[in-house]
Amino acid sequence: MSREKKNLLSDQDAPSSVNRRGFLSHSALLGLAGAGISLGLTGCKDEAKAATAGSASGAVTKGSHAGGEIMPGQLDEYYHFASGGHSGEVRIIGVPSGRTLRRIPVFNIDPMAGWGITNESKAIIGTNPDGSLKYITGDTHHVHGSYKDGTYDGRWLFVNDKIHSRLARIRMDTMEVDKITQLPNVMGFHGIFPDKRDPVDEKTNYTTRVFCGTEFHTPLPNDGRDLDEPSKWGALFSCVDAETMEVRWQCRIDGNMELVATSYDGKFAAATQYNTENAADLGGMMSAEHDACIFLHVERIEKLVKEGKFTTIGKSKVPVIDGRRAANKDPKTALTCYVPVGKNPHGVNATPDGKYFVCAGKLSPTATVIDLSLVHKWFAGNLPKERDAVVAEPEIGLGPLHTAFDNKGNAYTSLFLDSQVVKWNVEKAIANFKGDKSASFIVDRIDVHYQPGHNFSSMGETKEADGKYLNSGNKFSKDRFLPVGPLHPETEQLFNISGEKMALISDHTAYAEPHDGIIVRRDVVKTRQIYNLDDFPNKVTPENMGVERKGNKVHVRMISQAPMFSIPIIKVKKGDEVTLTLTNHDKVEDLTHGCAIPNYNINFIVNPQETKSVTFKADKPGAYWIYCTHFCHALHLEMRSRFLVEA
């Protein structure tokens, strides 16, 4: 039995914090033991209670004076852009207050904003031939900002949908989605990361591509073939153009991909692989002693694409390059480098100094530090083995998932099974690995509540990592908050990491699921506070306002201005196809209007100077009061128009 397996299966062999094991570590161990044989058992409720009670009381003391209080009227220091998991949305949270400043509907439907209801949003989300939405579910995992000079430039956020393999882009000036792209021939699109510099043209020092990792193997193309032969299935790594949001190319690889990272020099995209086995069941996925972190040599791939040396799959026209081992035996021409890392790894993160990628072990109690200069050396044919690029593999605790960084060379890794964050020093871990056993790399440990997934630090995924705040996104809150029924809130815990010891500041709740996020300095974000009428080609003005009929198509062009809609009575006939275009002529910041049509299932808002439209069939005769749903004025309730449908 390997060292890793021993640690997972036996508490007494664990390297640290043996006095404290939450119920889930127990449950996980039982689950692992039973994997492939039966459903296994889950942990015992009494244990859970005992574990939580003890930890919670300790945390109160720790959290008391760690700072982070924001007084009423005070502004936060940072924006936290958080993916919302299977809620399908993205959230903007203030740091350190924990206030949710905005929800951004992405793959979900938002009846307040009208997302999924207006014509404009439907065009972005995509529709079926009958005009209905193609999808109403989504599973956002990772949100990342566009880069310039190795730090955020405040232009875009990118976020993935794992259910339907889509990439969405959010404009950071208005905080709204402007593009959604579905990746062809992939399933389980999990990890994403924008590039930080162009791999070909070094002068382009900003984001032009977004890299997308695929977790699940499928038949290629996935049209009903090879259903019973999963060994023939494959997974593709995708590159999307950040500007056009079109898929530039895909690269078929061995194994699967999970989290993605990019190097500051623009040369590499990398992804962790928990299923190098290409297996289709749990036992198979855990069989190999090591899995890998795959590095893609972007420049070489794009050269082949340019030269037309690619294939395509099924109906897709996207160029596909072969990055599998068999086709890439010579490092000097190889497109991919598979660096072996601890069993079933999870996250991969780039250190702010640009030197290393750190992979977290998940089923191994270690992190793996990969030196990027050695990966370059391998691709140049000057490093004997891929594994030689590993410069440290510190043992840090049970269930390592993700790693964040400060500005002092320290790493902060979440430990799912231990319910902890461990702070460790990267250079000391390297020294220790080289043989200096006096190099003590563990700096601090702190309990989180409970079972952390992603953690991330202020500006920690940029060269401007500042070592101020760390957020731990915890999957279980147990009895940490007032009970609200069988579905519990999850927890975003905020830590002050400016000192030697980490200090808990606060527990913020999160609606499932607060998957991943980034913490961005507030000066980076420059929003527009009102729109401009001319942003919208279909804007309604006093000149074109009115009701226009063409056959059975009726176009209503209306203006909202507190406390009135500009057309008091709109009359149509049953069966008409009605398009209502509404422009908000109010100019005062924050003076948003809503527009609901009762029994017609329509609601949306128009922010100051914004235009939106809806199209629907007037199939129900009668009188319907169009009313304002977004409180705007003392006479908000009286703000309504009559929509009359003649039988």
Added chain:
Amino acid sequence: MSREKKNLLSDQDAPSSVNRRGFLSHSALLGLAGAGISLGLTGCKDEAKAATAGSASGAVTKGSHAGGEIMPGQLDEYYHFASGGHSGEVRIIGVPSGRTLRRIPVFNIDPMAGWGITNESKAIIGTNPDGSLKYITGDTHHVHGSYKDGTYDGRWLFVNDKIHSRLARIRMDTMEVDKITQLPNVMGFHGIFPDKRDPVDEKTNYTTRVFCGTEFHTPLPNDGRDLDEPSKWGALFSCVDAETMEVRWQCRIDGNMELVATSYDGKFAAATQYNTENAADLGGMMSAEHDACIFLHVERIEKLVKEGKFTTIGKSKVPVIDGRRAANKDPKTALTCYVPVGKNPHGVNATPDGKYFVCAGKLSPTATVIDLSLVHKWFAGNLPKERDAVVAEPEIGLGPLHTAFDNKGNAYTSLFLDSQVVKWNVEKAIANFKGDKSASFIVDRIDVHYQPGHNFSSMGETKEADGKYLNSGNKFSKDRFLPVGPLHPETEQLFNISGEKMALISDHTAYAEPHDGIIVRRDVVKTRQIYNLDDFPNKVTPENMGVERKGNKVHVRMISQAPMFSIPIIKVKKGDEVTLTLTNHDKVEDLTHGCAIPNYNINFIVNPQETKSVTFKADKPGAYWIYCTHFCHALHLEMRSRFLVEA
């Protein structure tokens, strides 16, 4: 010009706080002046900035030491159940922390929970003949709890949908919606309130009915008739059975209805009326000098229903009674009593001592206090005029909307135009109205940020009002938080009201729109933390687990137990109608699983011991990985099954 109009149109005549006028009061005045003539103008941005800057800095000082800090690991003292406006949801918020403990999907779709996606939720929401959801929008305004002995009994929450005139009920043990009822022949269902005691059987001292007020007039029935004759249109007050959620009866009234209140003795339901004019345009709705608060004599109405003395409207079988003035001239047999109150009133709230209803003036700078014993006297034929039931009409400030109460006889009214909460003493206002001009009823004023709608106090809508916290739901946050684009967050401001002076504790953000809420002592709420397998008749057990085919209908019965789904491979044929029923056999609290089927637009969760199902057509051949979306275990990512659709 009346006193009310003068106050609205001229700042210098305002009764109080003349130094401070937010931009909206200005904008409102201009809007009012221009009403019926043109769209009017809105306020100037520079004024807005000046107003906000001044107030915000003041608030920082005020909020510094008002208490209310909750340390990590500490539990909140109260639950705040908040309607979510046109987001269509209800929210549970901790008080005083402001943490959102849970979102409850009601009229919206929630791809995380699977609300609007599972068969069970679709049956509650309602579907079209083709199986699609009837509505995906909603506009929740008021959430109220069921009562026993004049206080909350923790059974149910009720919440309205204004867009489609629906009433939803939430089970407070699981915090999930279990029934939704659409009211017939009404539009703009705005105010709701449960009864507090049976009007007929005095021994029934708990909620058995929910009363629903209608804001908009429509043709009756609304089938295309009378479109051009709004004078023929009408509005109905509805009574829904709290247990069966069926509509018991409706009562046609003069004018419209907005907020609803019920008396502690169970005898009266009442509603404010801003449009006693029955007008169809803004000018008409503001023409009368007084509007009204309508009282309904429930016992008399139900006697008529029992005797079969009712009509019906259109296809609806619900008994309709005539509560209009013309049919109710003799107080001794009248079903309704129209008490004149200030112009275009907004809220109506019952004092915790059961004696009074307080109406807020909106376009009148006054509140109106109505003595319920005098309303009883009127119905007995012993009070000459309806207006004689008014025992006070204190002048309190501009734009009064809603009133909350403490346990010391004080009222707290939100002032939309003044952006303030004013604290005033009810008995002193009555003494003043009687002629004791030395009775000074204003106790305190405090700025809120900005333009408050509803406010509500801890247990303030029960006999157990405790005077501890007051929440002000503010419609505009302006520059109070970090900018997030043209759509601003709204604000829930929390005040400590235990002292003579109100003290601001904190600003919490709210996603539009935090309409109304109640603050409930935590001991009242008794939730179930896990389900019971037997709660679900369609539960999956090891005995019935498997894939069953009947013709082209395939039923997949599967179990989830971390880290596996119980069926690794499911094979169907293109064109099959597939029902997937999933039971979560994990018993550990908080161990929820998710279930997504890529490209099939399916996601939902199953909480511990819960069963849910989905039905869909297998129309896309290929291999699809069903995966767990709710982080459950160290091997969560590996928790997946193959769903194979043969071409």
